[in-house]
Amino acid sequence: DSDHMKHPITIALGWALLLAVSASAQEAVLQQLDDALSYQSPNDFFKSDLSGLADVEGYYVDHRPPGLIFGNADLFNPRLSLFLDTHLGPQFYSFVQFRADRGFDRGSKPNGEGRFDEYLLRWTPWEDGQFNVQAGKFATVFGKWVQRHDSWQNPFITAPLAYENITGITDQAVPGTRAAFLGRRNLPDQKATWLPVIWGPAYSSGASTFGQLGKFDYAFEFKNTSISSRPAAWDARDVGWAHPTLSARFGYTPNAAWNYGVSASHGAYLLPAAAATLPAGRGIGGYQQTTLGTDVSWSHRAWQVWGEAMVARFEVPNVGNADTFIWFVEAKYKITPNLFTALRWNQQLFGTVPDGTGGTQHWDRNVLRMDSALGYRFSRHLQGKLQYSYTHENGPIQQGEQLLAAQITVKF
Secondary structure: OHHHHOOHHHHHHHHHHHHHHOHHHHHHHHHHHHHHOEEEOOOOOEEEEEEEEEEEEEEEEOOEOOOOOOOOOOEEEEEEEEEEEEEEOOOEEEEEEEEEEOOOOOOOOOOOEEEEEEEEEEEOOOOOOOOEEEEEEOOOOOOOHHHHOOOOOOOOOOOOHHHOOOOOOEOOOOOOOHHHHHHHHHOOOOOOOEOOOOOOOOOOEEEEEEEEEOOEEEEEEEEOOOOOOOHHHOOOOOOOOOOOEEEEEEEEOOOOOEEEEEEEEEEEOOOHHHHHHOOOOOOHHHOEEEEEEEEEEEEEOOEEEEEEEEEEEEEEOOOEEEEEEEEEEEEEEEOOOOEEEEEEEEEEEEOEEEOOOOOEEEOOOOEEEEEEEEEEEEEOOEEEEEEEEEEEEOOOOOEOOEEEEEEEEEEO
């Protein structure tokens, strides 16, 4: 009821306590469920496995919710994710992800919804993994965080700033003047119309090829929308192929401890709805988002460290080039085999654009955020996390300056 909704952290912690107390009893049940949801033909030619994550989250925010958390109040957010992996011989693989929650972005659909976030078909002609090709709707190859973004692998509850911080870039209508564009700095985030540099895992539609060649790995993708596009544009039925985006990542793994990568993405970021607001004679394809990134990861015994940095340029109608630099570094330390802690430092800096009066101004407010988390794996199937985040924007409006979140995840 409404009174309980005022205490989302209490609800999430209550669920965590109940599940932790019964963890040993659940373990046998969840293992039986794992076994029951898998099928393998007698000759091993056909294999299919249904798995899932059940998450319960609660958020307390002392200002407007930051990033891709929607709404104007604290949030209680349940989520069910189902994954269907199917192998047909050694060459063909399919994957489907279905989710039921309160919107892809927390709270964006308060009354709840169910949808297919991913579906793909993959062909691997050779068993050495040097070449794979897939088509469908799936996460971007850009960057490294996407490969560990689900609630079981992510040591935090939220995404890094690069994948969720809303900027003054719009995709459904364009600013009429430079002054109007710069005026967005003084407004709260308009999450229904503004964009981040990368929208979470960016499950847009298209095709990709990837593989591993010794210590090197590569991935290319051809997608229907940009990496900053919103979930409503990811399905090819909603936004077609008239203005595609090309992205790529190249990685190098010299040894078991280190991995280095560079990424690039280029494509139109405006949606068809923006066409009517463009300057005369100009089309959507004339305004591109170009993003370059680098990433590094290191692991040794109880430590895991990840870092990413990226620069992005948006060609903004009636304004010019809007540039931004964003980076984060995070570290996870296993205190015991079950207990871990993590810290993440995020920062985004914005370039300048002409202000229309002969000068230049930063087109958005610089922001920094510190995330800290404490997690515990009660069993192979149950995990709990607490997160505290401090965010500060270089401006009069603060959004989610103090955030406290709790999450409990059941894996099956």
